[in-house]
Amino acid sequence: MPKPLDDIDVVVLSIATPIQVGAYKDKILIDSLSKDGLSSDVLPLLFDILLKKYNIHTIYYINGPGSYMAIKVCYIFLISLCMIKGFKLLSCSGFEFNNNSAIKAINDRYFFNQKDKIVLKKIQNTHNIDDFKLPKSIKNINYSLNAKPNFVLPVI
Numbered sequence: 001m002p003k004p005l006d007d008i009d010v011v012v013l014s015i016a017t018p019i020q021v022g023a024y025k026d027k028i029l030i031d032s033l034s035k036d037g038l039s040s041d042v043l044p045l046l047f048d049i050l051l052k053k054y055n056i057h058t059i060y061y062i063n064g065p066g067s068y069m070a071i072k073v074c075y076i077f078l079i080s081l082c083m084i085k086g087f088k089l090l091s092c093s094g095f096e097f098n099n100n101s102a103i104k105a106i107n108d109r110y111f112f113n114q115k116d117k118i119v120l121k122k123i124q125n126t127h128n129i130d131d132f133k134l135p136k137s138i139k140n141i142n143y144s145l146n147a148k149p150n151f152v153l154p155v156i
Helices: 039-053 068-085
Strands: 006-013 019-025 028-035 054-064 088-093 103-106 109-114 117-122
Touching: 006 039, 019 039, 028 039, 039 054, 039 068, 054 068, 068 088
Parallel strands: 006 054, 054 088
Antiparallel strands: 006 019, 019 028, 103 109, 109 117
16 A cells, blocks of 8 residues: 655745755655756746655745746645645745845836845945745745745836
């Protein structure tokens, strides 16, 4: 008789390369996968691996700010997967996963979180920008039940 799969939650970091997914049991990171490439190519591969290893309960994903295309592709993939499989989808700000550091917007402009307001600024020196990292625990992650993308750039 096959061993039952662990019930987990998943965190998806898809607005920067490499794309990362983390498996969390009881809110503690137990497994992680990462791969360079386009969200549309990488997400199905990573979730194929996860679905064979685990029973997914909830998926947390970054709904903004960041690359519109990465957010949109990730949202469409995840909302479709959640509808088909019955998973819960929650959203988080990208600032939860990069120590509240700047997030690339367009050209030399970056998003900043200032007093819970997202602002867009030009910067020249990008050496102090933190990379996105899967946290060891998601016990204190801020999330929203509204999983829709949060596009914050003004129309240009």
